[in-house]
Amino acid sequence: GAVVSQHPSRVICKSGTSVKIECRSLDFQATTMFWYRQFPKQSLMLMATSNEGSKATYEQGVEKDKFLINHASLTLSTLTVTSAHPEDSSFYICSARDHRVGLAGEQYFGPGTRLTVT
Amino acid sequence: QKEVEQNSGPLSVPEGAIASLNCTYSDRGSQSFFWYRQYSGKSPELIMFIYSNGDKEDGRFTAQLNKASQYVSLLIRDSQPSDSATYLCAVNAWGSDGGSNYKLTFGKGTLLTVNP
Numbered sequence: 001g002a003v004v005s006q007h008p009s010r011v012i013c014k015s016g017t018s019v020k021i022e023c024r025s026l027d028f029q030a031t032t033m034f035w036y037r038q039f040p041k042q043s044l045m046l047m048a049t050s051n052e053g054s055k056a057t058y059e060q061g062v063e064k065d066k067f068l069i070n071h072a073s074l075t076l077s078t079l080t081v082t083s084a085h086p087e088d089s090s091f092y093i094c095s096a097r098d099h100r101v102g103l104a105g106e107q108y109f110g111p112g113t114r115l116t117v118t
Numbered sequence: 119q120k121e122v123e124q125n126s127g128p129l130s131v132p133e134g135a136i137a138s139l140n141c142t143y144s145d146r147g148s149q150s151f152f153w154y155r156q157y158s159g160k161s162p163e164l165i166m167f168i169y170s171n172g173d174k175e176d177g178r179f180t181a182q183l184n185k186a187s188q189y190v191s192l193l194i195r196d197s198q199p200s201d202s203a204t205y206l207c208a209v210n211a212w213g214s215d216g217g218s219n220y221k222l223t224f225g226k227g228t229l230l231t232v233n234p
Contacts, residue, residue, distance in 0.1 A: 032220060043206070043226040044162070093161045097220050105150050105210040105220040112161040 002098045003027050006110035013084055014118055020080045021113045023094030029074040030096035034107060035067075038091045050077045084117040091115075120145040122209050124225035132233050137194040139228050141207030144188070150210035151183055151190045152222065155203045162206055165192070197232045204229050 003026040013019050023033055033050040048058045048069050056069035068080040077096075081088055091114050095107035121144040131137045139153075150169045154162035168174045168181040168190065180193040194201055204227040210220065 034221070044224045046221065049221060105222070106152055106164055106167050107220070107222060108164060109154075109161040 002108040004030075004094065004096050004108050004110040006094055006113050008113060009111060010114045010116075012116045012118060015085055016083055018080055018082045019084055019115060020078055021092055021094075021115075023077045023079070023096070023110050025075045025096045025098075025108075028096075028098045030077075030098065031074060032097045033071060033077040034095045034097075035069060035077075035079050036093045036095065038093060038112075044093070047079075081115065084115070086117045089115055089117045120148075120209070120223050122207055122223050122225035124205075124207050124228050126226060127229040128231050129228055130231045130233060131197050133197060133199060135197050135232075137197045137201065137230055137232070139192040139194075139205050139207075139230065141190045141192075141225055142188055143190070143207075143209045143223075145209065145223075146185075146188060148188075148209045151181070152208040152210075153179075153181060153192045154206040154208060154224075155201075156206055156227065157203045165205075194230075197230075199232050199234050202230060202232050 005024045007022045031052045035047045036044045038044050046059050047062045048056045050056045050069050050071040052071045052074050058064045071077040091112050093112040095109045097107050123142045152167045153165045155165050156162045166176050166181050168183045171183050174181045178195045182191045206227045207225040208222040
């Protein structure tokens with residue numbers, strides 16, 4: 001149990017275009033999902049907390065108008081990188097908290113999406 | 119500023135040895151503690167979590183928590199080359215309203231290399 005998927009796994013886009021990344025909890029409902037970004041040889045950086053049916057909560061320094069998050073259902077959250085630029089190239093990873101057993105707050109991660117902006 | 123500190127390593131151990139990974143945290147109100155393993159180019163994978171003082175064992179892994187010292191560790195017995203990865207320590211951060219929003223604060227990770 002506690003499987004999280006992400007799509008696409010890898011995307012290359014041109015500067016100025018938008019890219020949407022999907023995060024799905026496959027065998028559980030996740031009222032809370034999280035979006036992280038990881039640059040090479042660096043640790044995970046939390047970008048935002050996504051709550052089903054409400055607006056996402058963004059971490060300090062993360063542009064909410066650039067990184068649009070939608071959590072319309074209990075199993076799906078999406079991250080849209082708008083007007084992407086080369087500096088947005090990174091490894092984007094989502095995670096979800098399984099409320100059935102997540103009493104300690106553990107999060108299960110999707111496989112990640114590697115974004116390259118040319 | 120909540121902080122989680124880990125020795126970046128690399129920590130190198132021979133196959134079959136015990137690998138000991140350490141983590142300290144600054145927020146005394148932290149409640150839950152997690153160890154994740156991350157292979158190069160992959161996303162983190164949850165190994166185990168602990169929230170009570172003492173030891174918690176799961177197969178070859180043992181997590182140890184000492185809240186008084188704000189210290190958590192992970193022991194890997196009978197280390198295998200497949201255990202070579204970066205190990206991330208994460209701490210459950212509490213929201214500003216006193217409630218937990220289940221955000222995790224991650225350390226920068228310790229790179230473990232198990233030599234055959």
